[in-house]
Amino acid sequence: MRKADVITALIILIIGILVVYDGVRLGVIGWGAAGPMSGLYPFLLGMGLVIGSLVVMGRVFIISRKSMSNEPFIRKGGLRNVLYVAIPAALMVALTEFIGLYIAAGLYLALYMRWIGKHRWITVLAVSILLPLISSFVFDKYFLIPLPNGRLRGLLGF
């Protein structure tokens, strides 16, 4: 738990520093007829993030060394389960860039249902073909939202 807390705080710290940096670029000091300079607001937000994340880290290291729960951020089996969901989902998005959302989603659905759900092939095929097909009708045809077709479609020119 503590490690996760520190890592999260570190990421927030980095974001905070970036925001402060951009605030300084826009100008921070001065309060004219138009109110504050345009950099003041991001600067304050960034400072809030920096200070906040430092406090969180400080608490982990100094104050609550004992009182902090030693419970792990994630149980051993839990991590595996989360990755089982997260990695295929990220793969689907990555594939979408190349082969379009429909094919990627079909593969993703099939993979997940067969691998994790252990469903019969007939169910797997039915859902993983029908769902993308239906959504392609709903979104592309009726709602005229051109869903990502990836570079494949661009290359083929249709």
Next chain:
Amino acid sequence: MESLNNLMMGFGVFFTQYNIFVAVIGIFLGTIVGVLPGLGGANGVAILIPVTFIMPPTSAIILLACIYWGALFGGVITSILFNIPGEPWSVATCFDGYPMAKKGKAPQALTAAFSSHFIGAVFATVALTFLAPLIAEIALRFGPPETFSIMMLTFSAFVALGGKSPIKTLIAIFLGFTMAAVGIDIVSGKLRLTFGTTELMGGFHFIVAVIGLFGIGEILLTVEEGLKMKSLPVRMSLRAMLETWKELPRYWKTLLRGALIGCWMGFKPGGATPASFMSYGFAKQFSKNSEKFGTGIMEGVVAPEVAAHAAGVSAMVPMITLGIPGSPTAAVMLGGLMIWGLQPGPMLFKEHPEFVWGLIASIWASNAIGVIIVLAFVPLFAAILKAPFSVLMPSIVFICAIGAYAVNIRMIDIWYMIIFGFVGYTFKKLDYPIAPMVLALVLGDMAETAMRQALIMGQGSPLIFFRPPFALPIMILAIIIFFWPTISRWKQKTVKKECKI
């Protein structure tokens, strides 16, 4: 009484077989549009505008308005069933609606939500029918300082929703504001926080963040417990519905407060979302079982929903009377008005009374039709939960991806959704509260713009935020509400002391 006569005339216009048929179709389509995250009323209205060319203008606007009502109803469904808000104003519904569904009370939650919608609609329609010109006049008096004071009120109403750690609550709020600030600085006209990238110029869209934080985050939390989630026990019966209705009158205070907040906030552009948040925040602060909010109680579903629909109806006021689109949906409708040859704006009431009053009458009738249609759907939607998890879960991820993409037609948003999913998961585990972050993301931009415009108007002096007659009382109210938890604790203490004596 002139309003009543006009309304009767409007009903005369509305009640033809054709118009009722059109209304039913509209609500049906709207509900579907509202259910799908990322697809809003605006999409539904846009695709049907070509269809309306062959209709008389009144039927056309009835069709479009009904899509809007349907979307208002439909946005609730995914919030309650999957923790994925279909529309921005349904975010607050997730807080209690989803826990209710997890407890197996999905039908009750849906029934409560739809019924609250109807109550909100009726309330706002009464206001619209009799007070539209008055409301429009008040709306006009609201400039940047007043808008800012309302934002402050919303934030203070939400203060009680923080997590266990105040410092982490603050970080969450700051993160929300920072994300809202990405893009352009309205006062200097310069790009900020984009770091030279095109992707960041469009900023972070609220719906994308919410789909990730709530929807994907929740999925990750669920699977950690085990990949084979047991199907939820769903029992849909008429009895569940009747029980819910029996319980509803108990929340009359919440309902009334929510409806008032909704009517009042609705006439400002984008008002439905802050209204739902504010109503939820107030309900929690003033409720007897304040600490039970967020665990799945009906009051927490009723509060945001009644306000959201009241605001949705009340948002028609500026559109009809002032010709300002209160939402993207309204903007698309305005485009439609012009194609039908009507000029939106204050003259509409005088030049085309049959059109305006037909529309108002249709709000009465179509919301009544709408609540019946969606209630009939409840068993169907609740049944979705019975599907096996290994089918449901990837399907939800797929639909979420479509939703995130559809908001801006941008590939990067699907990536954002996945990242936000991890953020939501981590934050939930580390006690960073998500609700204040989302609120800051939704309102940060509006609040900042209003603040800086007001400062220019006041030539740099912050005193303008306290100008009478509207900004001053709202600001004072905001301050009182902000310290309300402290005040009530202090009151309790003094009461206890007195008892001892």
Next chain:
Amino acid sequence: MKKVFSGFKIVLGLVCSFALLSLSTVIASAWEPTKPVEFVVPAGTGGGADIMARFISPLIEKHKLSPQPFIVVNKSGGAGAEGFLHVKGKKGDPHIITITLDNLFCTPLATGVPFNWRDLTPVARLALDWFVLWVNAESPYKTAKEYIEAVKAKPGVFKMGGTGTAQEDQIITLQMEQAFGLKFLYVPYKGGGDVAVSLVGKHSDSTVNNPAEGVSHWKAGRLRALAVVDRERINLPEWDKIPTMKEATGFDMSYHMLRGIFLPPGVSKEAQEWYINLFRKVTETPEWKKYLSDSALKSAFLTGPAYVKWLEEKEELTKELMKKGGLIK
């Protein structure tokens, strides 16, 4: 996974050969869109450009001018820079067009984003939008002269509401300040509709809204039009009663906003021709003519080299005005 991939390869091969076949037939005939066209609006919903795009796309469908629908997409980030860069990045793709307003010139100048209108393929200028100096109908100023005198007497007090910063509304405001020796308090809003409402609600003292943004309030008697920022009066009934800047104040001022269409860079001549023809047909429909007179737009269809020349001049003018006003160095 392996199986899936090899299967996929076969499918890919099949699809490829099909596509090549269909491709050859496409090239043979004149160009026409083969999939829905993305119609990018580099501004938010409800503004003048957005309304026009949302008016045109169903109009195209109504008159069956295109075999494929036009889908309006708002990309308003970075004062429109997001939309422009998006279109610029779709090099050679004829299924995306954009409608521009003056932020075509102002935004790159003010924000320094790497973009210039020369990066795009010009299609046509559809119309020009006028600017009108408005005050609230309850204000005591009956003429532009009276109003300007009042502003002169109290520099930095009168609030001029406008859309965005370093965009056309502020440019006109600065132009007025310099011409008459005034100082306004310029308050930026997010869209023209907000600006008009701020004037009706007396949060601004004056605006330079486009006619379409103020028309309904004007007809309802809430606003008063003091002058048109042009050399000639608007040649439409009712509107022709508004004096020009020169008539009202003696100072000659003229500024118009572009409502034009562009394609991404590197688009084929055939595609460009098709779009020019399409928009010519759009501007010939009776609905378009009614729309122009309803929202008081200046009919100004222009294509080809004349359009490019006009764009060049307009860019120079914008740059000069922004420099003079101190918006850019």
